């Protein structure tokens with residue numbers, strides 16, 4: 001059963017409330033997506049492997065550490081794009097691999113339209129980035145793609161999840177931990193998370 005981590009950080013809770021609000025315009029919305037993602041990624045990367053190094057300071061040598069793992073950031077287009085920049089600043093050597101998937105409005109099934117992964121993965125751990133885990137179809141399809149590509153360690157980082165999406169991921173990919181800012185009540189009849197925040201892509205890009 002995949003582990004589900006719901007951030008308990010007060011800053012995440014504070015910023016998430018602002019993100020949900022209908023009063024929040026796209027510029028502020030993008031800023032909040034960026035900031036919450038940094039906080040969630042901080043928690044999601046707490047188990048990355050490091051190796052000891054010795055550092056020369058002006059006064060002597062100090063024990064230090066450097067990251068051993070090569071990280072891949074995998075935003076699901078479009079809405080996942082806004083989650084890249086903030087984490088990337090923290091991990092400038094991460095590789096970013098885009099996966100284009102949209103959810104068919106009628107069937108709610110994921111439709112893949114972009115994938116330019118190289119034949120061999122050069123990363124050991126991938127963070128899938130998508131604000132919304134609704135039915136879970138898009139997340140499950142992305143994990144399928146990454147596993148087929150050959151990535152061993154995969155984590156999902158999202159902002160809001162529905163119980164249905166979490167269940168779907170746990171059924172298909174019990175080995176993939178899920179990091180979220182909140183789990184909401186349910187999906188409505190057209191597959192939107194309630195109370196959620198509406199359409200994460202439209203709210204970021206002003207296309208609603």
Ligand SMILES: O=P(O)(O)OC[C@H]1O[C@H](OP(=O)(O)OP(=O)(O)O)[C@H](O)[C@@H]1O
Nearest residue numbers: 077078079102103134135136137138201
């Ligand atoms: O869990 P699911 O039921 O698959 O739904 C979640 C997906 O829906 C949204 O994308 P959308 O299809 O609206 O595309 P967009 O990001 O291009 O707007 C969201 O960003 C996820 O990718």
Ligand SMILES: O=c1cc[nH]c(=O)[nH]1
Nearest residue numbers: 134192193198199200
């Ligand atoms: O609530 C939802 C569900 C899917 N995609 C969104 O952007 N919002």
Ligand SMILES: [Mg+2]
Nearest residue numbers: 077078079101
């Ligand atoms: Mg999408």
